[in-house]
Amino acid sequence: MIALDQHPSGRHFLQIPGPSPVPDRVLRALSLPTIDHRGPEFAVLGKKVLAGMQRVFQTRHPVVIYPSSGTGAWEAALVNVTSAGDAVLMFETGQFATLWHKMALRLGLRPEFLSSKGTDETTGLPWSWRRGVQAELIEKRLREDGGHAIKAVCVVHNETSTGATSDIPAVRRAIDAARHPALLMVDTISGLACTDYRHDEWGVDVAISGSQKGLMLPPGIGFNALSPKAVAASKTATLPKAFWAWDEIVEMNKGGYWPYTPNTNLLYALSESLDMLLGEGLEAVFARHRRWGEGVRSAVRAWGLPIQCADANVYSPVLTGVVTPAGVDADQIRTLIHERFDLSLGTGLGKVKGRMFRIGHLGDSNDLTLLAALAGVEMGLKLSGIALAGSGVQAAMDFFAAHPARAPGPLKP
Numbered sequence: 001m002i003a004l005d006q007h008p009s010g011r012h013f014l015q016i017p018g019p020s021p022v023p024d025r026v027l028r029a030l031s032l033p034t035i036d037h038r039g040p041e042f043a044v045l046g047k048k049v050l051a052g053m054q055r056v057f058q059t060r061h062p063v064v065i066y067p068s069s070g071t072g073a074w075e076a077a078l079v080n081v082t083s084a085g086d087a088v089l090m091f092e093t094g095q096f097a098t099l100w101h102k103m104a105l106r107l108g109l110r111p112e113f114l115s116s117k118g119t120d121e122t123t124g125l126p127w128s129w130r131r132g133v134q135a136e137l138i139e140k141r142l143r144e145d146g147g148h149a150i151k152a153v154c155v156v157h158n159e160t161s162t163g164a165t166s167d168i169p170a171v172r173r174a175i176d177a178a179r180h181p182a183l184l185m186v187d188t189i190s191g192l193a194c195t196d197y198r199h200d201e202w203g204v205d206v207a208i209s210g211s212q213k214g215l216m217l218p219p220g221i222g223f224n225a226l227s228p229k230a231v232a233a234s235k236t237a238t239l240p241k242a243f244w245a246w247d248e249i250v251e252m253n254k255g256g257y258w259p260y261t262p263n264t265n266l267l268y269a270l271s272e273s274l275d276m277l278l279g280e281g282l283e284a285v286f287a288r289h290r291r292w293g294e295g296v297r298s299a300v301r302a303w304g305l306p307i308q309c310a311d312a313n314v315y316s317p318v319l320t321g322v323v324t325p326a327g328v329d330a331d332q333i334r335t336l337i338h339e340r341f342d343l344s345l346g347t348g349l350g351k352v353k354g355r356m357f358r359i360g361h362l363g364d365s366n367d368l369t370l371l372a373a374l375a376g377v378e379m380g381l382k383l384s385g386i387a388l389a390g391s392g393v394q395a396a397m398d399f400f401a402a403h404p405a406r407a408p409g410p411l412k413p
């Protein structure tokens with residue numbers, strides 16, 4: 001039994017796909033003195049983080065910040081725009097799409113769950129848990145819905161349980177091609193600030209996100225990004241909403257305040273992470289994650305193990321799912337790696353439990369921390385008796401060495 005005050009030496013390797021490692025700058029910002037959330041200083045902080053989040057979501061419209069986890073922000077999105085018994089179209093891409101579907105059921109909606117059918121013969125995993133949304137299935141279903149009973153299409157941008165992304169502009173095109181008025185709702189909880197997300201340009205009506213992934217903060221903030229169409233829908237939607245209701249929050253946010261006590265210190269941390277991300281530039285942030293993903297996948301290929309995402313066009317830059325050989329319990333490997341090397345990997349969730357583990361490549365990381373993580377995984381795989389085709393660490397070293405992060409400039413004295 002590990003006591004809370006017992007820590008192994010050095011930093012824990014938090015290689016799960018969120019919560020991600022928090023930069024020291026952000027941890028220091030968290031420790032600033034808590035201030036009066038009705039006072040003048042707070043309004044400066046409030047306005048800054050709201051404006052910064054609009055830049056991250058790439059929107060001119062309101063962003064709502066909740067003291068909640070991502071699950072709360074999911075609920076906020078649904079209760080603001082739907083009424084009891086409304087049909088919503090969801091797409092099975094993995095565990096998080098499944099949980100959002102379950103939530104819609106609990107809220108008294110009528111969710112329909114589209115899915116790519118079948119099982120992959122080599123790995124035995126369901127196809128729908130190895131790829132992104134198939135937009136053509138959404139278009140087909142919406143064309144059948146001549147009476148426009150479906151009120152919203154809900155998809156997950158980066159499926160954290162599989163390491164597959166979904167093409168959101170393709171989903172928008174599918175809705176438009178079917179000439180359907182459904183709202184487009186996108187969970188970009190683990191995609192935002194890691195991979196490109198353009199709220200206004202892509203025509204998304206409600207986006208959902210959280211603090212503990214690409215924003216590199218501890219858990220505890222949930223986000224909704226809105227569109228004018230979503231705001232209009234919220235005025236007539238009748239599912240009960242009070243704490244989650246957008247109207248009062250958006251109104252008070254105009255002055256930099258909230259109708260309740262916001263999580264002040266996490267907002268300090270958000271302000272710091274926005275300085276870091278926007279200072280680096282979103283394009284550079286996305287390129288950094290793409291490169292990390294490619295480096296980690298080169299390691300998995302060298303080990304000779306299947307990458308869970310079977311479609312190279314939608315590989316996640318945030319995490320990589322590694323499928324273990326049939327008959328080998330992936331969770332035993334994870335446990336061994338944690339015990340021996342103080343390294344946490346993401347567990348297989350839902351339909352892929354025990355068949356895979358996830359390597360997160362997000363948050364406060366760099367080439368060398370990723371290489372160290374891969375070394376821990378490689379040692380763990382070998383200790384578990386898995387025959388590897390080659391060294392993943394060597395492959396990733398070769399990749400990182402051959403692909404410099406940015407053109408090296410002369411050092412200034």
Ligand code: PLP
Nearest residue numbers: 069070071096160187189190210
């Ligand atoms: N959606 C996605 C894609 C996620 O990755 C997660 C959490 O990992 C959630 C939803 C749920 O968010 P939370 O655990 O913060 O409630």
